[in-house]
Amino acid sequence: MKVKYFAWVRERIGKAEETVEPPASVRTVDDLIAWLAGRGETYAYAFETPRVIRAAIDHAHVKPDTMIAGAREIAFFPPMTGG
Amino acid sequence: MTASRDDPMTAAVTIRIQQADFDVAQEIAALTKARTDVGAVVSFSGICRGSEGDEPIAALTLEHYPGMAEAEIARHAETAMSRWPLTGLTVIHRVGRIVPGENIVLVVTASQHRQAAFEAAEFLMDYLKANAPFWKREEKPAGTSWVDARDHDDAAAARWTRS
Numbered sequence: 001m002k003v004k005y006f007a008w009v010r011e012r013i014g015k016a017e018e019t020v021e022p023p024a025s026v027r028t029v030d031d032l033i034a035w036l037a038g039r040g041e042t043y044a045y046a047f048e049t050p051r052v053i054r055a056a057i058d059h060a061h062v063k064p065d066t067m068i069a070g071a072r073e074i075a076f077f078p079p080m081t082g083g
Numbered sequence: 084m085t086a087s088r089d090d091p092m093t094a095a096v097t098i099r100i101q102q103a104d105f106d107v108a109q110e111i112a113a114l115t116k117a118r119t120d121v122g123a124v125v126s127f128s129g130i131c132r133g134s135e136g137d138e139p140i141a142a143l144t145l146e147h148y149p150g151m152a153e154a155e156i157a158r159h160a161e162t163a164m165s166r167w168p169l170t171g172l173t174v175i176h177r178v179g180r181i182v183p184g185e186n187i188v189l190v191v192t193a194s195q196h197r198q199a200a201f202e203a204a205e206f207l208m209d210y211l212k213a214n215a216p217f218w219k220r221e222e223k224p225a226g227t228s229w230v231d232a233r234d235h236d237d238a239a240a241a242r243w244t245r246s
Contacts, residue, residue: 078229081219
């Protein structure tokens, strides 16, 4: 699946998007955050406070316990500050 | 992205995300042009301030999530259209670098009567601030930093939720 990062999540990880293939044990958005955080220092830094991270699956906001099966694109970003 | 329905006497919805500035008067005129059923137009402009508290701000840079930003605004536009008797609405959000005094965002709502136009404009702005995927970065004398989300923006959006 494709993963996208925005704002300071993108800056901390050092890339805007990538394709990842998490193991089958990674079932929810929360699981994916924990799995990504284990991929290296930059990821650990980006996801150091998981509760502030917002997620979207295929352009719609989702909660941390949402299942990721079937997702084409998952995005992680800080709380929004537009308007 | 632009999604427009221009037939007079049907509701016109326009959503644009763009780097360029917009002309408020022109956007208002577009919602009343060639129709006689509009009795009220409300417009809200969000403008870049030159300071935050005591600190001067040289500029803001707006980042967005292309695709999702349009989808979120469209979803809330649809909700507004179904909840209030609007004859049209326009939402324009700029991205990129914006300096103090420049426009950031525009919401225009048109209706037969003022109450629907006022309420729908406020609803759209509250939802946009809390839910549309845009992020502001400020340029201050000490360097640049991402703007922190404010809890009261979430609270403002939540008050429109029907129990």
